[in-house]
Amino acid sequence: xxxxxxxxxxxxxxTAKRIFFSEGKLHATTQDIAxxxxxxxxxxxxxxxxxxxxxxxxxxxxxxxxxxxxxxVFEAELEFKEKLEKLITVFMDQAMKFxxxxxxxxxxxxxxxxxxxxxxxxIVKRFLKEISAEMDKGKIRKMDPxxxxxxxxxxxxxxxxxxxxxxxxxxxxxxxxxxxxxDRKKLIFEMIYQ
Amino acid sequence: xxxxxxxxxxxxxxTAKRIFFSEGKLHATTQDIAxxxxxxxxxxxxxxxxxxxxxxxxxxxxxxxxxxxxxxVFEAELEFKEKLEKLITVFMDQAMKFxxxxxxxxxxxxxxxxxxxxxxxxIVKRFLKEISAEMDKGKIRKMDPxxxxxxxxxxxxxxxxxxxxxxxxxxxxxxxxxxxxxDRKKLIFEMIYQ
DNA sequence: ATTATGTTTAACATTTTTGTTAAACAACAA
DNA sequence: TTGTTGTTTAACAAAAATGTTAAACATAAT
Numbered sequence: 001x002x003x004x005x006x007x008x009x010x011x012x013x014x015t016a017k018r019i020f021f022s023e024g025k026l027h028a029t030t031q032d033i034a035x036x037x038x039x040x041x042x043x044x045x046x047x048x049x050x051x052x053x054x055x056x057x058x059x060x061x062x063x064x065x066x067x068x069x070x071x072x073v074f075e076a077e078l079e080f081k082e083k084l085e086k087l088i089t090v091f092m093d094q095a096m097k098f099x100x101x102x103x104x105x106x107x108x109x110x111x112x113x114x115x116x117x118x119x120x121x122x123i124v125k126r127f128l129k130e131i132s133a134e135m136d137k138g139k140i141r142k143m144d145p146x147x148x149x150x151x152x153x154x155x156x157x158x159x160x161x162x163x164x165x166x167x168x169x170x171x172x173x174x175x176x177x178x179x180x181x182x183d184r185k186k187l188i189f190e191m192i193y194q
Numbered sequence: 195x196x197x198x199x200x201x202x203x204x205x206x207x208x209t210a211k212r213i214f215f216s217e218g219k220l221h222a223t224t225q226d227i228a229x230x231x232x233x234x235x236x237x238x239x240x241x242x243x244x245x246x247x248x249x250x251x252x253x254x255x256x257x258x259x260x261x262x263x264x265x266x267v268f269e270a271e272l273e274f275k276e277k278l279e280k281l282i283t284v285f286m287d288q289a290m291k292f293x294x295x296x297x298x299x300x301x302x303x304x305x306x307x308x309x310x311x312x313x314x315x316x317i318v319k320r321f322l323k324e325i326s327a328e329m330d331k332g333k334i335r336k337m338d339p340x341x342x343x344x345x346x347x348x349x350x351x352x353x354x355x356x357x358x359x360x361x362x363x364x365x366x367x368x369x370x371x372x373x374x375x376x377d378r379k380k381l382i383f384e385m386i387y388q
Numbered sequence: 389a390t391t392a393t394g395t396t397t398a399a400c401a402t403t404t405t406t407g408t409t410a411a412a413c414a415a416c417a418a
Numbered sequence: 419t420t421g422t423t424g425t426t427t428a429a430c431a432a433a434a435a436t437g438t439t440a441a442a443c444a445t446a447a448t
Contacts, residue, residue, distance in 0.1 A: 024304045108220040116362045154352035168310045
């Protein structure tokens with residue numbers, strides 16, 4: 001019945017991630033997750049003690065996966081232009097796979113007002129400096145570098161957390177919306193980098 | 195104790211809206227709402243029969259309020275440039291007051307995959323045509339009009355649903371973030387209209 | 389075959405959240 | 419006063435979600 005390859009513990013976590021981050025059911029119950037994983041609900045307690053711990057663990061891994069993918073790009077020794085292109089590609093590929101992960105992190109953050117680790121803030125600060133330097137060079141429109149950063153992430157993240165609404169609003173099917181999202185990579189770059 | 199001016203029923207709805215849309219506690223319990231309103235929880239059942247009905251009613255009003263504010267702008271007899279400026283001002287003022295209303299509508303939409311009324315789709319179609327015409331005039335960068343629309347709403351909405359996260363990430367206080375958001379009105383316009 | 393170990397299950401217990409009822413209360417009219 | 423209406427409350431009931439326990443099960447080591 002259950003796929004035992006990677007072990008039940010991993011299966012449960014993967015299922016929880018799928019339900020939360022791919023299907024967007026951010027408030028699924030332990031029973032929902034157990035059913036989707038094809039295991040007895042008790043196993044969630046056996047492996048994770050409590051629902052809160054499972055949720056926290058999954059959320060932490062979500063943040064870590066996001067960092068694991070983005071940090072190397074932020075810290076890469078690349079020209080700003082290349083870094084920006086890379087960032088857009090990497091972020092959007094992730095967000096297309098887990099359209100609700102971003103939203104989950106945001107809502108969780110609102111709920112708990114978690115503290116952002118200094119190391120993360122340092123990365124952001126360095127990126128803001130790079131943006132500033134690029135503005136001085138005249139490569140991008142002059143503005144508060146924070147605004148540039150906010151624009152960038154807004155353009156990347158929002159269309160993916162509103163996928164469902166947009167498909168309905170603009171009358172496009174899955175394939176067409178996927179194409180729109182793929183096209184956005186180039187489009188976003190052209191919008192913010194001149 | 196309770197402010198009885200507008201009646202308890204209205205007080206409960208207003209409190210629910212505040213908790214959901216201003217404070218972002220999208221999954222507050224009936225007890226949470228009753229406490230915040232300073233009334234007995236039973237009153238929520240007395241006035242609304244069930245939690246679901248209260249939630250549905252509040253969600254419906256949220257959509258109506260959003261429409262009441264946005265539709266007149268969409269349908270106004272204005273030059274595209276003026277319409278766009280107006281739209282940005284109106285939408286962002288609303289979103290600053292109820293930063294989570296947008297997110298609530300999105301998550302609710304994901305959960306229930308509600309059908310969007312034809313009348314709403316018509317408004318969107320007309321707006322897309324206006325965008326198209328403006329591109330032909332060379333007033334805005336050429337692209338799929340849907341992409342233009344997606345960009346616009348992304349730039350307006352996302353920074354407000356990530357307020358909490360951004361303040362922490364960029365080390366800015368409430369006042370500074372408010373200024374950033376106010377400045378965005380002009381900035382967004384300049385970004386998408388040349 | 390037996391023991392030991394980790395895994396899974398069913399049955400039960402607890403907690404949290406929601407819904408119902410009947411009675412108390414206040415304001416007002418007859 | 420009494421009755422009427424709508425509002426509020428406390429006590430209770432029910433449902434939903436979560437957590438615990440002990441026993442069954444499988445597998446491999448002794």
